[in-house]
Amino acid sequence: MTGQQKRAPYLMAAPAVILFTVFIVVPIGYAIWLSLHAMRVRGAGFGIRTEVFIGLENYLEAIQDSALYEAMQRMLGYGVIMVPATMGLALLFALLLDAPRVGGKRASRITIFLPYAVPGVIASLLWGFIYLPAVSPISAALEGAGLPAADFFGDVSIFFSVANIAVWGSVGFNMVVLYTTLRAIPKELYEAARIDGATEWRIALRIKVPLLRPALTMTSVFTLIGMLQVFSEPATLRPMTNAISQDWVPLMRIYQQAFVDNDIYLGAASSVLLAGATVLLSLAALAVFRTRSARSDR
């Protein structure tokens, strides 16, 4: 090999490595560095704040932060609704679209997918209109029908209201992934099953769903990560209601620490903890899915 040939692989990898370093490794490193520091005041009275090294103090505070745990509980409450609803609806729609003799497939597919193209903040603003009693068309319709008004911002209903926005926005994407996988399944399998007398219902349950497992695993992990990162929906709804506090979910708590309380150092420590939890949870989810599929392979 000539010298040039030896260098080639490194040159080709360089853009990816450089981008990864600049946009992932360095910021993570800096966040960790920040999380070990804090602004502390020197001098009496008004004083001047200076950045000092404080070791793990921020982590101790973040771990003992009850608001963060309460935020996690609310996030789980939201996730219990959002994850199954998203996955269930995505699977249902994908199977329906893939069923033979279904009309208007193209239009339905686009209609279901379209909300995904609406940014989360915009979607939340739109839904906010629908939730606020004085401007809500739903409330107006209920009132017109003489029914009691719906409270979208109640203690329990708030979780459904927030989850609904996320589900509305993410079902389309997951549906498309699942549907694309379904289209790739050889048609001969269905023909064979039909010859054996299987109904469409049995084909869906016994052939399609098992073959969708890898795609279901992937979309489930995405949805779980989406749950951990929920921010824009509750943060956008917050100014409209007393039911969502500033620290409603973990990312809002971190945002509050960094940009409301102006303690970017504590925010960095909480971020590092949350990122660690995300990695662990993702790995755990993958492991669960893998053992399950290994078991069913046997």
Place this chain on the structure above:
Amino acid sequence: MRSPRCAPEFNPTLEIPLRRRTFLLSSAATLLLAGCGTGDPGSDAGAPAPSPVAGDENAAASLVFWSWAENIQRVVDLWNKKNPTQKVTLSGQAASDELIAKFLTAVKAGNAPDVLQAEYQSLPTLITNNALQDLTNVIAPVKSAFPEGTWNLTSFGGATYAVPADVGPMMLFYREDLFEKLGLEVPKTWEEFGALAETVRQKDAKRYLTTFSPGDAGWVAGFAQQAGANWWSNEKEAWKVAIDDPATRKVLSFWGGLVNSGAVLGDPMYTPQWNSQMNDGTIIAWPSAVWGSGVLAGVAPSSKGKWKMAPLPQWSASENVTGFWGGSSTAVSATSKQKPQAAKFARWLSTDPEALKVLVEIGLYPAATLGQTSGGLDTAPEYMTGQPDYYESASKISQTARGFDSWGPNTNVTYGQFEDQLPTAVKNKADLAAVATKVQQASVADLKKQGYQVVGG
């Protein structure tokens, strides 16, 4: 210039103002955000002696100005026309609490603007982060242009760090036509206000006197100022924090009583719902500040000329006092390399008669006495056609406004606490006065954590 939290300009039908503008964050983005700016540990150890501004303020310059005030470009254009060698470039900012974090980061990174629009309550945070230039020696000549109480808003520990630009003395807006229709009297005291709230409910079950918006700490601070609270004072060596004081508890108990009994609403302001209720007469009064007429013009266009303004109700009939909500000042960055010119611009912006005239035209209520009495304020805002002497009354009310001795070095934490706890307390119909205790504890704990000396507790 007015606080975004207080008075966002917005289209009542579609654009929804966020009291705290938010943007998408993933946890990776959080890390990235946390990673902006460069750390410089130890280089600024110890409090540097405040150095006065020195140099030729008429030397050629090219200044960058961060501001969020709507149409402020007009004032900048005026300056650029008159000072061709000292060009000011406006960088429009999304006004919010995050602006402070952004500015502090820019100062650390060495690319801060020369001039910054800063809300009064954020000044101590900026000063203690060593981000602002002490302007005492260059702006002292214009001190007499401002009421003393206003000047004190930007002076800390004997030094002045910014030039007051606009103020927001609080007043009561009410729907005159509906007050007349329902046979209501404009309340002179809070006691009358409370009774009136009940009367409105009895006379027309569809209407409310007002809403207590629990997520607006600046608004609550204004009420507390009127009641005589003094949340922060700097006593030589240490800070005194008095958020959990009788005045604040009185204010919170009063509103808590009204909102828990259903006499007033407890929903946030600045939502599509609030816009609609302000417009259709569901809400018939709004304790606000002088800039409130501009907000009304935006949210309730169809009730133009129907709203009137009166002094805020008093705690006792013999009193005549109000608080501040919003307002901002012009400061110079500690890292600016053109401080004399920057200070000159800041001074000009708040005191030059022509600049003041444009400030009024773009909807701001100037802090300078001259600005409150001169030309531009002869005619009432277009929206307030029912009240030709709007600014004359505003000027009188403005003389009665009182603020706190000082804003605290962690006002942002205190505000954040209020905005977190009051909405929850309203939702749960809990005792609002108890929130003062919690906010006091959290504010003091944060000060102590940062290393401040705190007296009392």
